[in-house]
Amino acid sequence: MNLKYIYTPGAGKMPKYLAGRNKQIEIALSAFEALNEGEVPTCIAYSGYRGVGKTVLLNRLQETAESQGISSYHIEIREDGCLIPRLLEHCRDFLNDHSGIEKLKNVFQKASGALKSLELSFSPENREFSISKKNSGSYVAMYFSQSLENLFEAIGPIAKAKGQSLCFFIDEFQYASPDEMDAFLGALHRTSQLSYPIIAIIAGTPEMIKKMYDKKTYIERLFVFPDLMLLSLTDVGEALSVPGKKAGLSYDKAAVKAVYKATGGYPYFVQVYGQILCASLKDKDMPFKITESFVDDQHDNYLKQLDDNFYKIRYNNRSKSEQNFLFAMASLTLPCNTNDVARYLGKTNKQIAPTLAKLKSKGIVANDNGLYFTVPGFTEYLKRHPDYPKQ
Ligand SMILES: Nc1ncnc2c1ncn2[C@@H]1O[C@H](COP(=O)(O)OP(=O)(O)OP(=O)(O)O)[C@@H](O)[C@H]1O
Ligand SMILES: [Mg+2]
Structure with a gap:
């Protein structure tokens, strides 16, 4: 070689050998086994910081699921948080493959009644649905919960009758907009109550878990949360x-x-x-x-x-106030608390809160029993940086 x-x-490049992930893979393998035996396993949410290997694990698991005959659909959510239209496209693909044309039309029309902020059009000749946002302003997911539940409830019996299970592999789940997250988790909850073979294996930064808990109280019964560590x-x-x-x-x-x-x-x-x-x-x-x-x-x-490359991009893409925040952290013993950073910068906690929120949402800083950087060596990099304030 x-x-x-x-x-x-x-980013997302499959290593020639996926090291240290046997336990995490095992959890998914037993979920696939359950699906193939007609059971409905708990969904899985892998969490870990940037670069720890979420995408490659998810891709490897999807390959395995496909090889075991599970209908597998991949979605990577971008920062705009758009999830539902892509879920609908995958549901359409599943129905195209597994149901008669009349059924396909009925299922979508039933569900689409509530999807008022989306354009759905159906062309019976080529069994094609097109799905698009009407306009971004109206893409407010007021009706998503009910409609997605309806859709999953309609697909569930078809999947069950055909013995064909579905798994959605969703990366960067922390970016799902709150309404979409709410709707998706609600729909999965409903299918699990009804024992339909539809599950999700998702991955995201640790922030994702907090967002999921904020949305649904039953989340710990619907998902297991394996960590991806160093x-x-x-x-x-x-x-x-x-x-x-x-x-x-x-x-x-x-x-x-x-x-x-x-x-x-x-x-x-x-x-x-x-x-x-x-x-x-x-x-x-x-x-x-x-x-x-x-x-x-x-x-x-x-x-x-x-x-x-790696450190420079993380640093250069930050605003001046974010860079100062990072320098403040680098000069403190980590994990540190927000008060220490505020004091160092001569500001109040309230004044620095938006900057911290931005750094957290970008996955640069984590706040979990104190503030720390999400990648090793960042403190040393900042201290090597020519703009690092002279002490
Ligand atoms: N278990 C592993 N063994 C060896 N190399 C790995 C492993 N997991 C990931 N890698 C390598 O680490 C790098 C990052 O992997 P990946 O893109 O999957 O991380 P990520 O957690 O999805 O990052 P991000 O949060 O930025 O999307 C890749 O170069 C990949 O080849
Ligand atoms: Mg990734």
């Missing part, structure tokens, strides 16, 4: 060695430890480090064993790569 392609830093030392070893082996690359224990120490077990960073090591192997004969000193020699390149 070409050394260039062994490691895969990049990789352990063993996981990092596997993330490096398993794909490396195919190209004749191996790592000694101290080398793995050095990568683990540098990356904090953050999956994206592990891929970056691996790629940098490979780039420096061009003139080496294979097989080759990577040692601690070989890793250490590349440490500056690794940091430069992160500084020039």
Whole structure:
């Protein structure tokens, strides 16, 4: 295998080996098994910070579900929060594949009566629905809850009668607008009460869980919430060695430890480090064993790569007040509390609240028993930054 392609830093890029996720995968596998045995399992909501591997896990699970005959539909919610029209399109696809034309029309017409803020048009010849927003102003989901429930209630018996289960794989679920989240969770709740084989496997930042709890009190009975954590030392070893082996690359224990120490077990960073090591192997004969000193020699390149790309984007895309907030945090011991940041900036808690809210919504800062950065090494990056205030 070409050394260039062994490691895969990049948003949503499937690693050659998905390390340290067996437990999380197991939960989904037993849900698929239940579906295939005609049972309706609990939905799953994977949460974790940016770059921890939510998208790749979700994609891997979708592949597995498809290979097991489960009708699987993928949605990535963008920051505009638009979920319902895409859900409807997938429901249409399911009905197109699994029901007669009259049924398809009835189901949609019944549901669409309430979807007043959406345009639905049906062309019987080619069994096509087109779904679009009437205009963004009227895209207020007053009627979503009832209509989505109606739709799922209509699809449920068809799915059950055909023995064909459905799973929605939804990424970035924290971006779902409150009304859409409310409607979707309500509809899933209803299908689970009626034992229809429709479930969702979703992923999002930890903020997602709070939003879901804010919406529905029964959420802990409808979902399980596995966390996606940083990789352990063993996981990092596997993330490096398993794909490396195919190209004749191996790592000694101290080398793995050095990568683990540098990356904090953050999956994206592990891929970056691996790629940098490979780039420096061009003139080496294979097989080759990577040692601690070989890793250490590349440490500056690794940091430069992160500084020039990953950290820089996180920093440069912030407003001046957000950047000052980040510098304040970097100068404090983390986790810190909001009072400390406010005091450092000479402001009140109320004055800095909007900036904190923005940083949280962008996934840069988390507030969970104190404020901290969601990616390892960000404090050090900020301290290396030329604009970091001289103490
Ligand atoms: N379990 C893993 N083992 C090895 N590498 C992984 C693992 N999970 C993710 N990666 C790598 O980490 C990087 C980020 O993965 P991914 O895009 O899935 O994260 P994410 O949590 O979805 O990030 P974001 O919140 O920004 O969308 C990718 O380069 C991927 O190859
Ligand atoms: Mg992602």
